[in-house]
Amino acid sequence: MTEPGTRERWWTVQRGPGPIVATAIHDGHDLRPEVAGAMRLPDADRLREEDPFTGQSIVDVPTHVVAHRSRFEFDLNRAPQEAVYRTPEQSWGLQVWHDECDDALCARSLDIHASYYRMLGALLDDIAASHHRFVLIDVHSYNHRRDGPQGAPTPQAESPDINIGTFSMPRDQWAFLLDPLIEAMRGFDFNGRRLDVRENVAFQGKGEQTRFVHDRYPGRGCAIALEFKKFFMDEWTGEPDEQELDAMRRFITFTAETARRLLA
Numbered sequence: 001m002t003e004p005g006t007r008e009r010w011w012t013v014q015r016g017p018g019p020i021v022a023t024a025i026h027d028g029h030d031l032r033p034e035v036a037g038a039m040r041l042p043d044a045d046r047l048r049e050e051d052p053f054t055g056q057s058i059v060d061v062p063t064h065v066v067a068h069r070s071r072f073e074f075d076l077n078r079a080p081q082e083a084v085y086r087t088p089e090q091s092w093g094l095q096v097w098h099d100e101c102d103d104a105l106c107a108r109s110l111d112i113h114a115s116y117y118r119m120l121g122a123l124l125d126d127i128a129a130s131h132h133r134f135v136l137i138d139v140h141s142y143n144h145r146r147d148g149p150q151g152a153p154t155p156q157a158e159s160p161d162i163n164i165g166t167f168s169m170p171r172d173q174w175a176f177l178l179d180p181l182i183e184a185m186r187g188f189d190f191n192g193r194r195l196d197v198r199e200n201v202a203f204q205g206k207g208e209q210t211r212f213v214h215d216r217y218p219g220r221g222c223a224i225a226l227e228f229k230k231f232f233m234d235e236w237t238g239e240p241d242e243q244e245l246d247a248m249r250r251f252i253t254f255t256a257e258t259a260r261r262l263l264a
Contacts, residue, residue, distance in 0.1 A: 016062025165205020165225030
């Protein structure tokens with residue numbers, strides 16, 4: 001149950017030393033009351049398309065941002081004109097609203113979306129003032145059992161354990177960092193196994209946040225979209241595997257520390 005008062009939080013920012021930032025911008029599940037009242041989508045369906053537990057995976061990175069608002073209120077990884085899901089085509093075929101989304105309600109959601117990017121810009125400006133280059137690790141998760149709880153999962157060939165998205169990244173410019181970083185991820189001991197880590201397979205990293213970083217900080221900011229397949233939870237019930245969550249947290253901490261060394 002959400003604690004009293006926490007539904008008013010938009011995001012939590014922790015600032016620490018170093019050139020590495022981790023974000024979990026789809027971790028949130030909260031809605032402001034006017035959005036909750038207009039929303040038709042059941043809570044369980046909404047949770048299925050969010051990225052629960054990604055926030056707790058990044059908390060050991062000294063500088064991190066965890067969003068608390070649901071992507072169904074406004075999607076921080078989409079440009080403003082697409083950040084509120086007005087039609088089922090924008091939201092995996094789901095009917096989000098009882099009626100068509102009210103323009104005034106949507107405008108208030110987009111005001112918060114704009115506030116996020118003002119906040120992020122100020123945070124990254126401050127980091128860029130102290131470090132010639134920095135890395136933002138943009139942590140997400142994705143479903144691989146879309147045919148239902150009893151259905152077959154997406155084949156492994158099409159759904160790596162970790163998908164690295166680099167669409168907006170000037171790839172050649174950051175190969176010195178990304179190539180050894182991916183190899184390090186593949187070598188990490190994840191509860192006694194090695195994860196299948198591949199680039200641009202299930203997703204290409206076309207989100208707004210990585211684009212924002214690469215456009216605003218050319219040659220200085222590298223944003224890596226990192227998608228965990230939801231092997232760490234039951235995507236239909238929402239139940240997590242605590243051992244896998246612990247390993248996710250260690251994996252992200254290891255990834256951030258490896259990126260920091262590669263930048264040095």
